[in-house]
Amino acid sequence: MEGPARSPASLSSGMRDAIPVYIHLLRAKDLIDREYARRLDVPALAREAHASTAHFSRSFKSAFGETPHQYLLRRRIERAKDLLRSTGLSVTEVSVEVGFRSLGSFSTAFRDLVGESPSEYARRWRAADAPPIPACFTLMYTRPAASSIFREADARDKD
């Protein structure tokens, strides 16, 4: 005789409570996307998400794969890459534009995530034409990664 069948409710109940949480987390994430250049602190973001700071950081990481602070850094560096590629702004100007308080902290974060210094990156990219990928995709889908994936893709686009 068969045992009791697992109802669809029990299979999906683990995820069912997550939707309202995701909605609040997305609001905080969108705030980071919009206001990355300002002085953002995680407690303020947590309040935006109606959560305690620790819980917010944990939930954010669980939903999006990295902590809010890591996401903020990535967002700033991704914007910096765009500015370095497509404008004539100096490295210092770019660092201020994306919200870093010192050139040193910008360069360190850039090097960590991109694998080369901001000026090396700018030199490489300002010689080439812009790729024909609409910016919305570039902004939404390209995130610098510590792995070699994005560096390989960048190198491929240059050829």
Place this chain on the structure above:
Amino acid sequence: MITKLSHTTIWVLDQDEALDFYTRKLGFQVNTDATMDDFRWLTVSPPDQPDHELILLVPGPPMMDEESAEQVKALVAKGVLGPGAFETDDCRKTYEALSERGVNFLSEPTERFYGIEATLRDNSGNWFSMTERSESYATPKA
């Protein structure tokens, strides 16, 4: 032969709220709003494209099982889905008008090589580009 893409599915978290967003806030027209048993077939169209229907659906049966439905809803709520790109005749004016109606913009109108572009979210989490194309990148006419 296949002549057009006539329908696109947009997964939403609530059909009433989505209908309000797409019609009252974005200015789209209702094409069909028909309920049969538990299933509500709800489609809208952009003003200049009455022959393209955006189907506003909540993930679930009969299209998919409950577990898959929860997974898709989570993806929608997390904001990772981008169903498509909109065109506008005036990006800056439209950005102002829609912002006033409470539309959530992710980026302001910005000059790109193909035109002026802003990005927005619907009230479920889906993101869209909204682009006013420059002359050299004008949409091909049918």
